[in-house]
Amino acid sequence: MAGNSFGQIFRVTTFGESHGAAVGCVVDGCPAGLPLDIDTVRRDLARRKPGGGGVSTSRQETDEPEILSGVFEGRTLGTPIAIVIRNTAQRSQDYDKLKDVYRPGHADMVWDFKYGFRDYRGGGRSSARETAARVAAGAVARAFLAENGVSVCAWSQSIAGIEAPSSSDNDFDIQEAEVNSFRIPCKRTADMIAGKIEELRKAGESAGGVVECQARGLPAGLGDPVFDKLDALLSRAVMSLGAVKGIEFGAGFAAASMKGSESNDRPLAFENNGKINYAGNNAGGVLGGISNGACLVFRAAFKPVPSIARKQRSLDRAGREVELEIAGRHDICVCPRAAPVVEAMTALVLADLMLRRRADRYDTI
Numbered sequence: 001m002a003g004n005s006f007g008q009i010f011r012v013t014t015f016g017e018s019h020g021a022a023v024g025c026v027v028d029g030c031p032a033g034l035p036l037d038i039d040t041v042r043r044d045l046a047r048r049k050p051g052g053g054g055v056s057t058s059r060q061e062t063d064e065p066e067i068l069s070g071v072f073e074g075r076t077l078g079t080p081i082a083i084v085i086r087n088t089a090q091r092s093q094d095y096d097k098l099k100d101v102y103r104p105g106h107a108d109m110v111w112d113f114k115y116g117f118r119d120y121r122g123g124g125r126s127s128a129r130e131t132a133a134r135v136a137a138g139a140v141a142r143a144f145l146a147e148n149g150v151s152v153c154a155w156s157q158s159i160a161g162i163e164a165p166s167s168s169d170n171d172f173d174i175q176e177a178e179v180n181s182f183r184i185p186c187k188r189t190a191d192m193i194a195g196k197i198e199e200l201r202k203a204g205e206s207a208g209g210v211v212e213c214q215a216r217g218l219p220a221g222l223g224d225p226v227f228d229k230l231d232a233l234l235s236r237a238v239m240s241l242g243a244v245k246g247i248e249f250g251a252g253f254a255a256a257s258m259k260g261s262e263s264n265d266r267p268l269a270f271e272n273n274g275k276i277n278y279a280g281n282n283a284g285g286v287l288g289g290i291s292n293g294a295c296l297v298f299r300a301a302f303k304p305v306p307s308i309a310r311k312q313r314s315l316d317r318a319g320r321e322v323e324l325e326i327a328g329r330h331d332i333c334v335c336p337r338a339a340p341v342v343e344a345m346t347a348l349v350l351a352d353l354m355l356r357r358r359a360d361r362y363d364t365i
């Protein structure tokens with residue numbers, strides 16, 4: 001099975017299944033000498049852990065990362081960085097019933113049809129447990145970006161149709177997103193969502209939502225037309241996460257109903273650092289697939305979690321209709337835990353493009 005590696009120079013491979021011994025990653029191509037300590041990785045993994053508020057799975061993993069190679073005396077060696085996160089809280093018996101029955105909306109059935117053999121425990125490799133490995137790899141990329149003045153931040157912009165204020169609004173509070181269970185940047189909105197989530201939980205239902213991500217401090221010039229445009233690579237990175245059904249940059253789908261004069265971001269002035277100042281950011285920081293020096297802004301739409309508690313009708317392996325009641329510990333909405341994973345995938349794309357950019361021009365090599 002191919003498709004477990006990502007990136008060209010800063011290249012990541014993830015491995016592991018939900019109820020196997022461990023998940024982990026190998027990061028190849030990270031330059032030597034970058035300061036990196038285990039606490040950086042630990043901190044990012046802690047942000048992906050289930051929070052309270054009944055919105056996240058009750059599976060309590062320790063998520064303790066172990067760096068096996070590539071780091072010496074607190075700095076990267078330039079050799080492959082292998083990080084392993086052992087699985088410690090599997091409850092595989094919850095999945096015995098799912099051995100021969102397919103969950104509607106999950107990957108079980110197509111996986112079985114394609115490969116003919118799968119680890120059904122906890123969703124195997126199609127489980128979001130795999131995203132812990134991406135976050136560990138992303139922590140390395142974020143350390144590299146931080147050294148280069150670039151920061152990446154994501155939060156839940158809406159959950160179950162309830163919208164948080166936009167990042168330009170006075171009510172927007174990014175500190176709040178780090179303390180409530182929904183990763184929503186507004187206490188009032190988070191309280192409203194808490195009520196809605198409780199209602200859905202009682203009904204055995206789940207919810208979707210939107211994660212917004214912004215990257216600041218990006219140099220202009222990231223992204224390689226035509227197939228490796230910045231927005232194309234980010235779309236690929238984010239769409240590779242389970243449950244993502246859409247992505248939009250800047251004004252996104254709303255741009256489709258604007259006039260040209262409304263949609264165009266007027267350039268105002270060249271700054272000393274080679275950046276360009278714009279009157280707006282409908283482009284979301286990308287023009288022609290190349291970063292334009294403005295803040296990178298995109299949003300990803302996540303569907304409701306497919307494993308719901310209420311009874312559903314489905315098919316078994318033999319094609320017989322069955323009634324299914326799903327046991328196991330599942331998120332009700334993925335957004336609070338998906339936001340750090342979106343940050344990780346964004347950081348991986350940006351770190352790779354920052355390194356690739358060095359080869360852009362003969363006169364700067």
Ligand SMILES: Cc1cc2nc3c(=O)[nH]c(=O)nc-3n(C[C@H](O)[C@H](O)[C@H](O)COP(=O)(O)O)c2cc1C
Nearest residue numbers: 106107126128242243244306307330331334337338
């Ligand atoms: C952070 C995160 C957490 C998730 N948690 C669950 C979960 O607890 N239960 C579940 O059935 N699906 C969960 N999913 C979604 C499934 O992984 C996904 O829907 C499934 O693999 C099918 O893929 P698709 O929705 O992209 O078609 C989660 C996804 C993410 C990104």
